[in-house]
Amino acid sequence: MSELAASGPVVPTTPHPKLEELIAVLEHLRAPGGCAWDRDQTHASLVQYLVEETYELVDAIEAGDDAELVEELGDVLYQVIFHSDIAAEEGRFTLEDVAAHMTVKMVGRHPHVFGDAVADTPDAVMARWDELKRVEKPGRESVLDGIPQGMPALALAAKLVGRAEKVGLAPVATDAVPASEAELGDELLATVVAARAAGLDAERALRDALRRLQSDIRGAENAAAG
Known part of the structure; x- marks a missing residue:
């Protein structure tokens, strides 16, 4: 204690x-x-x-x-x-x-x-x-240990980007960032609308991207350890 x-x-x-x-x-x-x-x-x-x-x-x-x-x-x-x-x-x-x-x-x-x-x-x-x-x-060997995978995809994305930075990775960012959260929300919604119209699942797509990011993070950790 x-x-x-x-x-x-x-x-x-x-x-x-x-x-x-x-x-x-x-x-x-x-x-x-x-x-x-x-x-x-x-x-x-x-x-x-x-x-x-x-x-x-x-x-x-x-x-x-x-x-x-x-x-x-x-x-x-x-x-x-x-x-x-x-x-x-x-x-x-x-x-x-x-x-x-x-x-x-x-x-x-x-x-x-x-x-x-x-x-x-x-x-x-x-x-x-x-x-x-x-x-x-x-006992935690990775910066990913302890992160609940059931988090909403956007919240999980923000968490994983921070962990990626800890191992020296810089996930690709969009060229321009909206000036306000309201504008950002509109852009995110517009992306979901466009994805839906194209028959794509935005939630699943983001989770797939996050699985790839986690794989990259583990790869960077293994490279640093080896």
């Missing part, structure tokens, strides 16, 4: 009775005599709901509606509590274990806050973050 340095341990100062109440509600629903549907769920059966709730949260963030944001954050939080309760019933881990692990992780990833390290800019923080991740996960 990471040590908390000069600032000392983080001591909670605010009670969270409503959070405790929500945990109790879930435990009651899944207890004997509770809800048959809730008791029947597994980690795997809940995946579809986690994905759906996550996208609904993204919609709420983009809409900027606080009432929707509260609701969708609650739905995602409930998924965390739900999965933790399933695991606790099986004797694997508890919600407290999840919280404790995250506390250690966040304290360890912020030595510039909880320790003596210096990181005065967002870029310096991210560089330190990446360095600490490499130390924490020594």
Whole structure:
């Protein structure tokens, strides 16, 4: 477990009775005599709901509606509590274990806050973050390790371009970049429209290109190692 340095341990100062109440509600629903549907769920059966709730949260963030944001954050939080309760019933881990692990992780990833390290800019923080991740996960042999392939294609593309740059690759860029995100969105939509008219699947095409990019990244890593 990471040590908390000069600032000392983080001591909670605010009670969270409503959070405790929500945990109790879930435990009651899944207890004997509770809800048959809730008791029947597994980690795997809940995946579809986690994905759906996550996208609904993204919609709420983009809409900027606080009432929707509260609701969708609650739905995602409930998924965390739900999965933790399933695991606790099986004797694997508890919600407290999840919280404790995250506390250690966040304290360890912020030595510039909880320790003596210096990181005065967002870029310096991210560089330190990446360095600490490499130390924490020594089993990762590639910059691609840990990237979920199920990410939306555009989000995955942005992630992979960053990883390509880390191994010295520079994927080909378009000659001109739109001046605003609105214009960029229009261009991306126009590309999808044209692809559809030509009988092409833009999502599949991008994922195919990303598989080739990942192959190039692994090739660059092997060349550097050899």
